[in-house]
Amino acid sequence: MKTVHRLPVLLLLGSLAMLAVAMVAPAHASAKHSEHFVRPAELEPDIAFWRRVYTEVTTEGGLLHDPEDLSVVYEVLRFPSDISPKTRSKQIEDAKKKYSRILERLASGAEDLSAEEQRVHHLWPKGTRRARFEQASESVRFQLGQADRFREGLVRSGAWHDHIADTFQKMGLPRELAALPHVESSFNTYAYSKVGAAGMWQFMRSTGRRFLRIDAAVDERLDPYRSTQAAARFLEQNYIILGSWPLALTAYNHGPGGMKRAQEQLGTSDITTIVRKYNSRTFGFASRNFYLAFLAALEIDSDPQKFFPGIRRNPPDNSRILLLPNSLPASRLVAALDMDREELRRLNPALLNSVWKGARHVPRGYEVRVPSHIDLTSVMAKLSTGAPEPAEVALAGGQHRVSRGETLSQIASEYGVSMSVLADLNDLDRPYRLSVGQVLAIPEKGGRPAAVVAQTPKETPPPAPAAKTTPPTGVVGAERYVVRRGDTLGKIAKKYGLTEDQLMELNNIRNRQFIYEGQVLALAASARAKPPVEAEVPVATVAAVSEPPSETEAVEPESEREAEEIGPALVPGTQAAASADPSDYSVQDKNTIIVQAAETLGHYAEWLDVRASQLRQLNRISYGTPVVIGRKVKLDFSKVTPDQFEARRVEYHRALQEAFFTQFRIEGTSEHVIKRGESVWVLAQQRYNIPIWLLRQYNPDLDLGSLQPGARLVIPLVTATGASSEPSA
Structure with missing residues (x-):
């Protein structure tokens, strides 16, 4: 396995002054001289292709081209504005068939070529083989132009661009990343895609939950400020794992796990090699071109006047923050601010319809964006007078x-x-x-959620609803307890004859509200120093999965309408990765896998439909000996296929992580230097109070079972989502 050097982590954490100096460059620094985002000469034709897409052809046309060699563009198609979708689609298909026939002629080796066939032949490099023409004949592609959408994005970007660049700089990340929303959403804060990505940064819900609040009242993917911080954290994690900005950026779309596999399969971090040679069923056109499209967007964003003369960006957003001390209806907030309801809604896109329609309150502690002229002191005085709102209440239906x-x-x-x-x-x-x-x-039967009996305000998030694959939990031996869904420290302590303070001391828990499903609690002092190498969650009963979910390339949009329906991204299929999990759950050579955190032989037996004893015998593991995270285990595929096993394995980890991120989110990272005698398990479960699988995700190349003093751990810092502070009306 290729080792990613730990130096990038230090750079990210701001420990090198040289990086800080480099970050002082202007927000619109020259794209061709970026320290962090290389532009290999071999990739320049691909970058030029996307530059044409973004600046030369509008959504009223597009390019017919070869999907692998982007320097080969057969024709620029342009359509009348009043053409019907059906006619447009037919013209595109007819043009594709035309070039397929020409390429078939070239593949046949025919010598009596027409003028048009000779023109197409000359588009290709000299000496192109007939087999390559045959391949090209089967894959003529249409790329919708984006110049009008990119121009609109440049105008919109004025409100956020410098704020994004400043946010990234403060976190020790390259300012150039502020151009990424051009590729993701054209800086549209309200953007939604057909597959469920949302906001300026196009987060999928599962990835967004790691860093953002997403519930029935608030979807912070739509908040340009919060989502920018989340994007920075996701990119930071990618860079920690991959050690290369081109790969970290590609992982924003393809996922860190996918890019790590590419890195290890090809034995390199070179972006050119990976773009040209990496072969995976999920590494399609969008992923392969993500970094190239970004470089084109960065170049245009750095000098917009060159490509769009006379263009003017919107002025920067100058709204202010009103921090709500208590939850309250949107109607009361509008009245206190004495402003137009739709204007307030425009400034706060993360507040969902349920809030504006009165089904939910604006949550306590929410940072409401208001116009700069608003007198915050006066507004706070208005909100503090009058009858208090009902205390936080629960959904009757759950x-x-x-x-x-x-x-x-x-x-x-x-x-x-x-x-x-x-x-x-x-x-x-x-x-x-x-x-x-x-x-x-779910509201109570027959209507909206009722304002049922008021409850004493708490800060404990509600129990995460269990996915079908959530593992069972409970007592492990006589000295340890695995937290169940709905457990509290008080309930556990009472059940086992302890006080909350004793249980907190035993497990070094500083916040009594901060426990999570799957966490292992020591019930006695002798259970404190549990080895960090053993998976900690008992066998799960996994829902039957016959085949892995299909991964298909997004449909090529043929018009602006179709592009909007599919999604706002300027590359079809582009959004933040559906998973930020870098772990490798695939079956490798000789039917082996790498053991991941929260796995046991019992899990493997369950997913393989065999007995655990068979796997122990196959791997010569004695009874009671745990599998070790990061080591190889051989499997028996006599009952299920490797694809079926992988699907069950991925589903288990997805459910485990979703249950956790329903209650908690990542707020940032810190670094811990291992001291002599320290246990990684104790650090994770008791000092930092995070599951070992999350620690593993941020340190995938470290052997957590045998860390030496001086080793550096990246620690993800998590906080409760505060989901319980969203009352219904």
Whole structure:
């Protein structure tokens, strides 16, 4: 396995003054002289292709080209503005067929070429083989132009660009990353994609939950400030793992796990080699071109007048923050501010329809954006007078986690509520697309969530609803306890004859509200120093998965309308990766796997439909000896296929992580230098109070079972989501 040097971590954490000096460059520094984002000469034709897409051709046209050699552009198509979608689609297909026929002629070795066939032949490098023409004949591609959308994005970017660059600089990241929203969303804070990505940074829900608050009242993916911080944290994690900005940036789309596999498979971090040679069913056109499109966008963003003469960016956003001391209805907030409701809503896109329609309150502690002229002192005085709002209240119906195949109408019927009320409460628009694992707030039967009996304000997040694959938990031996869904320190302490303070002291817990499902608590002093190498969660009963989920390239949009329907990204299929998990769950050579955190032989036996004793015998592991994180284990595939095993394994980890990130989110990172005698397990579970799998994700190349003094650990810092502080009206 290739080792990523730990020096990049130090750079990220701001420990080298040289980086700080480099970061002082202007926000629109020259894209061709970036210290962090190399432009290899071999990739210049690809960058030039995207530069043409972004500046020369609008969404009223596009380029017919070869998807592998982007220097080969057969024709620029342009369509009348009044052409019908059907006619446009037919013209594109006819043009594709035309060039396929020409390429077939070239592949046949015909010598009597027409003028048009000779023109196409000359587009290709001299000496191109006939087999290459045959391949090209089967893959003629249409790329929609984006010049009008890019221009609109440049105008919008004025409100956020410098703030984004400053945010990244403060976190020790390159300022050039401020150009990334051009590729993701054209700086559209309201952007939604067909596959569920949202906001300026196009976070998928599962990735967004790691860093952002996403619930029935708030979706911080739509907040340009919060989502920018989240994007910075995600990119920081990618860089820690991969040690290269081109790879870290590509991982924003393809996922750090995918890029780490590419890095290890090819034995290099060279972006040119990976773009040209990495072969994976999920590394499609969008992922392969993500970095190249970014370089083109960065070049244009650095000198917009060169490409769009006379263009003017919007002025920077100058809104102010009103920090709410208590939750309250949006109607009362609007009245206190004495401003237009829609203007307030525009400034606060993360507050969902459920808030504006009165089904939920604006949460306590929420940072409300208001115009700069607002007198905050006067507003706070208004909000502090009058009858207090009801204390935080609970949804009478609770929550529901969406399973594969479920529809909104089925869920509404199951709980005896109106589908429109359920959609309204969860901010869903037609055609009501749901994603597996999505958590829906459920109102009481027959209507909106009621303001039931007021409860004493708490800071404890509600128990995370269990996914179908959440592992069972409970007592492990006589001295340890694995936290169940809904557990509290008080309940556990009382059950085992301890006080909360004793339980906190035993586990070095500083915040009594801060425990999570799957966490292992010591019930006696002798259980404190548990080895860090053993997976900590008992066997899960995993829902049957026959095949892994299909990974297909996004449809090529043929018009601006289709591009908007598919998503706001300027490269089809572009959004933040669906998973920020860098772990490798694949089956490797000779039917082996690398042991990941929170796994046991019992898990493998369950997913393989065999007995654990068979696996112990196969690997010569004695009874009671745990599998070690990072080591290889050989598997028996006599009952299931490797694909079926991988799918079950991934589903288990997805559910485990989703349950955690329903309650907690990552706020940043710190560094810990291992001292003599320190246990990684104790550090994770007791000092930093994080699951070992999360620590492993930020330190994938370290052997957590045998760290030497002086080794540096990157520690993800997590905080409670505060999901309980969102009362219903």
